[in-house]
Amino acid sequence: MSEFSTDFQADLLRLMQRRRDVRRFRTDPVDEAILRDCLATFSFAPSVGLSEPWRVVRVQSAPARAAALANFTAANARALDGYDGEKARLYSVLKLSGMREAPVQLAVFCDEATAKGAGLGAQTMPETRRYSVVGAIAQFWLAARARGLGLGWVSILDPARLCQDLDIAKDWSLVAYLCIGWPVTESDTPELELAGWERRRQDVPVETR
């Protein structure tokens, strides 16, 4: 029925189970060829109306990295203020980004004004342009993990401030800030579960109409 073997299907499931949001990176560099191979998967991602609205900005220079890290640090401090008691204590000791260590850091944007695709499919749900970018990131993430790379998605950021600090085109909206590198450890269990913040549910909620 499928051109892909049951062994491949099992390995694909295993890859998904092994994919983690990584925040603890080794500092040794990532070979550019490996990064390029992973980035190439963006081209095969689905996109609404074939709009391919993904725009990748590599955050490389010391000033750009410092601005992004300061942004995270401030947003994380504000987030901590929103918790009380035990939850606040636990939050304060969580490691929520690998921005100090990760050798590769990518800010990924959606070009909200792209003419590509002529708006097909995005009239009633324009957010599907951003969803297209997310789908591309999901594929990139799996491709990276298959090569042993770790990826951490940082969302504790003020997007407007990051766009200003990185001098981003006005029609681009931030979708994700990705830290990439070789992980310190491997695990099948999410770090937030190991830390006692939250547990995965055992089922997928499905209703019927």
Place this chain on the structure above:
Amino acid sequence: MSEFSTDFQADLLRLMQRRRDVRRFRTDPVDEAILRDCLATFSFAPSVGLSEPWRVVRVQSAPARAAALANFTAANARALDGYDGEKARLYSVLKLSGMREAPVQLAVFCDEATAKGAGLGAQTMPETRRYSVVGAIAQFWLAARARGLGLGWVSILDPARLCQDLDIAKDWSLVAYLCIGWPVTESDTPELELAGWERRRQDVPVETR
């Protein structure tokens, strides 16, 4: 460096290249066990703060299917009104959903009010909850494709109307309407490219800061 072989990495790339947005389905049923195996991949998707905000609604009954199809038909007619000349002629002959044929149809929502994860990571970018749902769909899509199934994501819908017609919980927002079944044909080329609507770009746009 990786526990996954280079053969697997190549097959994963091939899977991404073969994944299509499918709108032409055979009408024979999908085995429930296959569907269940694919849905199980939701549990391994990344989610902001481990919030797992995905909620799946299987659109099965004749009235629910009719409401969804009428919703698409009206939104698609309005979208056609936005094009002129050759683009309008081309749009009018595109097949943009498999809702009349697809044996399995799933509306996938994000529970915006979930307490799971205690809001971690979603304070400055609450849209990351919806992005978590998109990431889960991306994994489900690849798992389905690996089994030979086709999936088509319909975004030409009025989400508020669909939520009303399907009696959806008020805190759930529509992320995607998915048509699933056995595809009539296989291709490496997007249907919108075959139809002459748009072409894929050959590169991934990367800037550096």
